[in-house]
Amino acid sequence: MAEVVLYDYWRSTASWRVRIGLHLAGIAFESRAVDLLHGDQRAAAHLARSPQGLVPVLDIDGTRLTQSLAMLDYLEATGRIALTPADPAQAARARAVALGIACDIHPVCNLRVVAHAVALSGRDETKAEWMRAFIRPGLEAIEAMLDAQGPFAMGNTLTLADLCIVPQLYNAARWGVQTDDLPRLTRVAAHCATLDAFQKAEARAPRTT
Template sequence: MSTVLYDYWRSSASYRVRIALHLAEIPFERVTVDLLKGAHKAPDHLARHALGLVPALTIDGQTFTQSLAILEYLNATRDMQLVPQDPAQAAKVRALAQTLAVDVHPVCNLSVVRFATQDMDNPMQASTAWMHHFIRPGLTAFEAQLAAFDQTPYACGDSVSLADICLIPQLYNATRWGIDVSDLPRTAAVKSACDALPAFAAAHPDALSPT
């Protein structure tokens, strides 16, 4: 059975799933759901994802939505070891990942930002201020939480975890919106380690950018 990822190249949630699929060495077909053209609200996509969001992943004869749920499924079925076996440590790794994926990402979703800033005098300037207001504190909190783990060299140890997969897309967004993170050394070290892996490079939006 083929694996199909319905995604958008700049979607952070889609970016997470692409990383995981490449890490697990699962061949997959990408089907672009163009958010800017409203393709996510088309009936065929709503049949896959009732909220009209991305990603949706068809794998093992089933279709899954919500990036964190997809990552948990891949972790469980492909033995990716994205979270530790110890329940307490697993909870801490999930909390680190969710600092960005649950607390920061949803309020920085483009549809949310557009709605919040549409009536302002300068929506683009307001959007930039919004992103700085939420992304920078989130990454600062992530940096503080990293102190509880050994970056050897990844966020939580010597193998890629759920936290790494959630961090890298958020750092991409920080760069996109001109947010300075140069004073976050633990985060920078984790990024360097992840950037060296082919799976992260293959999943990067710049590798998929429309021409």
């Protein structure tokens, strides 16, 4: 089997989703860092992998994939993981939660978007203010979209929604966004934290030598 390589950045929530998926699938992979703070994503070598200049990029089965949700779809389509509920309504609800995070909260809080806002305002403080302004309302909406009972976002079944929620809550904490008053999200995060695949995928700063 061809080597599986994930080009990622340790704090990237999109990369984090894919790390969880790979660990759930039991797939050994090599992580190759793309340092977003140093601008590695804009280097010619990375743009050849990802024309959008984003992480993650996944090399698997002799093919190269971009966009985290597409990667997770691929892992499911190839029989490695199961993240879609059998019930079509629940499947649609899980997808809505995932998209609510990956397509609504995440893009507006992307580093390059925030950097542009800071440059326009001329204030370093804009970064944290911007993050908090979008993350908290977004998570309040996600909270209302979750099942009221059960360990996971969609009750008793692990879904794509859970893989998106956990990294986003990390990002919320990083920017000082309160979430402990959101009981459904708090419940999901606490349960997922007990699972091996989520523990292995956690964001860890690279070691310095």
